[in-house]
Amino acid sequence: xxxxxxxxxxxxxxxxxxxxxxxxxxxxxxxxxxxxxxxxxxxxxxxxxxxxxxxxxxxxxxxxxxxxxxxxxxxxxxxxxxxxxxxxxxxxxxxxxxxxxxxxxxxxxxxxxxxxxxxxxxxxxxxxxxxxxxxxxxxxxxxxxxxxxxxxxxxxxxxxxxxxxxxxxxxxxxxxxxxxxxxxxxxxxxxxxxxxxxxxxxxxxxxxxxxxxxxxxxxxxxxxxxxxxxxxxxxxxxxxxxxxxxxxxxxxxxxxxxxxxxxxxxxxxxxxxxxxxxxxxxxxxxxxxxxxxxxxx
Numbered sequence: 227x228x229x230x231x232x233x234x235x236x237x238x239x240x241x242x243x244x245x246x247x248x249x250x251x252x253x254x255x256x257x258x259x260x261x262x263x264x265x266x267x268x269x270x271x272x273x274x275x276x277x278x279x280x281x282x283x284x285x286x287x288x289x290x291x292x293x294x295x296x297x298x299x300x301x302x303x304x305x306x307x308x309x310x311x312x313x314x315x316x317x318x319x320x321x322x323x324x325x326x327x328x329x330x331x332x333x334x335x336x337x338x339x340x341x342x343x344x345x346x347x348x349x350x351x352x353x354x355x356x357x358x359x360x361x362x363x364x365x366x367x368x369x370x371x372x373x374x375x376x377x378x379x380x381x382x383x384x385x386x387x388x389x390x391x392x393x394x395x396x397x398x399x400x401x402x403x404x405x406x407x408x409x410x411x412x413x414x415x416x417x418x419x420x421x422x423x424x425x426x427x428x429x430x431x432x433x434x435x436x437x438x439x440x441x442x443x444x445x446x447x448x449x450x451x452x453x454x455x456x457x458x459x460x461x462x463x464x465x466x467x468x469x470x471x472x473x474x475x476x477x478x479x480x481x482x483x484x485x486x487x488x489x490x491x492x493x494x495x496x497x498x499x500x501x502x503x504x505x506x507x508x509x510x511x512x513x514x515x516x517x518x519x520x521x522x523x
Contacts, residue, residue: 227296227323228383228412229430230262231448235438236482237271238492248492253291259441267300270435275498282315289320302327327357328365336371343375353382373406385433388417389424396427419470422463425451435478468515488513489523
């Protein structure tokens, strides 16, 4: 569940409804590509913009199209009661794991975040991935808090932000956390420009937004790193530098949405207002990058 390439697909939608047919097509591409797992309702999945009923529907659609690929479902919400309700639904629907970020409006304390994970893990029968995403939650985990949460039952992985691109610094970052958490808890890297560096540094998984749309090149990087060929993994990642630059400039969600639209995989618009996919010159630049990298729908 928590090894290799975990692909985080877009949840395409407009102001009226989720585009269920387009969502199914995105899932089918991931199944055909043979990604190691899929996670729906992560940040790229727009979970924070969906109603509880819409989130349940997305989870059910994903599990209907899993075709044997392990499926993780995001359950983050502002209130613990809603997290628990989403966790219960995900488990009953057949999810293989759940992903939990400490979503907040008021800034949370370490004790409040620990209390959230303690309450949720008590109710779980499937593994949980801790979602460390300070860019959206505005909460930064310390290694000490990660170590404390990792001792809870059902915690199976920690999704950390991107590691340093320097190989030595990346190894030090991963090893420092690895020394504090149980051996059965994997460390997964996020931030697609940092995927190869994280895998080469010892991360067991790559939690990827671009992997939810363009799995083939990211699988090639993942397999090279898993085979111990760090140089090839780095080389393949460097070939995608024009794409990484766009992600770092605009954020993964807007780039993924625009790319999915440009490739004809989803209708435009595909994001909930007020969010908007790339437009104007930024969109044209993305189009050129996709053509140069020979990315196809």
